[in-house]
Amino acid sequence: xxxxxxxxxxxxxxxxxxxxxxxxxxxxxxxxxxxxxxxxxxxxxxxxxxxxxxxxxxxxxxxxxxxxxxxxxxxxxxxxxxxxxxxxxxxxxxxxxxxxxxxxxxxxxxxxxxxxxxxxxxxxxxxxxxxxxxxxxxxxxxxxxxxxxxxxxxxxxxxxxxxxxxxxxxxxxxxxxxxxxxxxxxxxxxxxxxxxxxxxxxxxxxxxxx
Numbered sequence: 001x002x003x004x005x006x007x008x009x010x011x012x013x014x015x016x017x018x019x020x021x022x023x024x025x026x027x028x029x030x031x032x033x034x035x036x037x038x039x040x041x042x043x044x045x046x047x048x049x050x051x052x053x054x055x056x057x058x059x060x061x062x063x064x065x066x067x068x069x070x071x072x073x074x075x076x077x078x079x080x081x082x083x084x085x086x087x088x089x090x091x092x093x094x095x096x097x098x099x100x101x102x103x104x105x106x107x108x109x110x111x112x113x114x115x116x117x118x119x120x121x122x123x124x125x126x127x128x129x130x131x132x133x134x135x136x137x138x139x140x141x142x143x144x145x146x147x148x149x150x151x152x153x154x155x156x157x158x159x160x161x162x163x164x165x166x167x168x169x170x171x172x173x174x175x176x177x178x179x180x181x182x183x184x185x186x187x188x189x190x191x192x193x194x195x196x197x198x199x200x201x202x203x204x205x206x207x208x209x210x
Contacts (some may be wrong), residue, residue, distance in 0.1 A: 068134035078136035081114050091176065091209065092120045098172060098207055099126055105171025105201055110161040110192070111179035115141040115154065122153035129166065162191040169199055174207040179210060 039040045099107050099121045112118050112130025114137050118168040121128045132138055138156050157166065161175070162183065183189045196206050 021132055051082040053202070075134050075139070076113070078134055078140060081137065081140075086114075086116060088177075092117065092166070095174065095176065096120060096124060097173065098205065099128070100124060102172035102205060105204070106168070108166075108170040108173040108196075108199060110173065110175045111180075111182065112141065112156060113137050115144055115156070117174075117176050118154050118156070119144065119148065119150060125153070127153055127155075129157065129170070131157050131161065131164055131166075137165040153181045162188055162195065162200075164195050166199060169201045170204060171201050172205045172207065173200060174205075175210070176209050178210050180208050 007027075018182065041052065079104075086100065095117050105124050107121060107126060107128040109118055109121075109128060109130040112132050113134075118128055118130045118141065126177060132141075135158055138158055141154070141156050142151075145154045145156075159166075180192070181194055193206070
């Protein structure tokens with residue numbers, strides 16, 4: 001059965017070889033399970049604004065393979081996600097500030113999870129759309145939206161950030177809390193950047209917290 005992320009991380013760090021191979025080694029070192037990848041961020045994160053006029057340069061150590069993301073992994077710990085992340089608010093003023101400056105057009109969050117940042121932005125009176133790979137996380141987000149009476153401001157859709165089509169454009173798109181690192185190759189990241197670019201208005205901002 002699923003365990004809280006903090007417990008999973010503690011157990012993994014104590015004995016990584018006790019976990020399935022799919023959770024561990026790739027590219028000659030430890031490749032953390034999605035639970036551990038989700039715990040990265042916070043004070044160690046850096047925020048990068050990517051202009052719609054230019055591409056991004058990625059680190060040379062990354063390979064070009066495209067790996068499937070583990071939808072089932074995210075679904076399994078969806079109900080524990082807020083136990084680990086709901087109390088983290090250090091980055092919310094930053095996202096609120098960026099969103100306020102882009103308030104003339106709708107806003108898009110990739111890998112929105114259970115809506116920690118979505119609702120912070122929506123409470124400013126702004127319209128925001130979130131996409132996520134996990135139906136279970138989106139179910140939690142929809143329930144929160146209904147309970148908080150923000151459903152008119154918050155829209156969520158199931159989607160893979162590497163290839164999505166929403167049929168509309170946004171003045172700002174962003175990826176919070178190191179979630180870009182779920183994409184483990186330059187090919188995957190380029191696909192995500194291209195998808196975002198198609199969804200930005202002229203002069204729109206794409207902001208990444210890594």
